[in-house]
Amino acid sequence: MRQRHVFGQVLALESIVAGLVFFVVLAVLGYALVKRRAGRRVAVSQRNERLRLEAYYVGVLAAFAVFLVAWTAWQNHREHQVADPPPLRVDVTGFQWCWTFTYPQTAERRSVSGDCRGDDLPTLVVPTGRPVELRLTSRDVIHSLWVPALRYKMDAFPDHVNTFTLTMDREGRWLGKCAEFCGDLHYRMHFWIKAVSPEEYDRWLQSGSGPGAAA
């Protein structure tokens, strides 16, 4: 999956840079603590500032922060560029406490929903190799559509539509969750996202049965 790959890379780079900075700061702090312990009878310095050194320190940390923010924003921007060919559209609505997936291009506006009780989870069916634009909103409070294995999460707001486009490069099924605490039964707002071949997807869309049916 492209987005999984991209955001996996972003996470790896951020972890390496953040870890590096953390351990360098820790090492300098440890050095100062050990080297300047009271028992060592080190002469107390009369200086109370070292402007140039402090400026370097602040400059280096700021450069790391700017780099991380810019890199992440750039990757996010690349991931959200308009797809070509034009994507299939699926309207996703979060509600207390489940999800509805609606396919507006079908004549009868095919819809998959459920109550997220037990194993009866709604399934978002998408074809492989074709960009799919998810248009995300909420019927009541703020929810968040999260597919951990795909590294994707986006908030669903009432009276607002958030969009993102994904392209699945292989068939499979992944568990999605709500990542925004939204009330008593938030914990059970799970769904499946299932990628099938374009032929199977077309068949499913026409037939109104198959892998998209609950369970």
Ligand SMILES: [Cu+2]
């Ligand atoms: Cu929720």
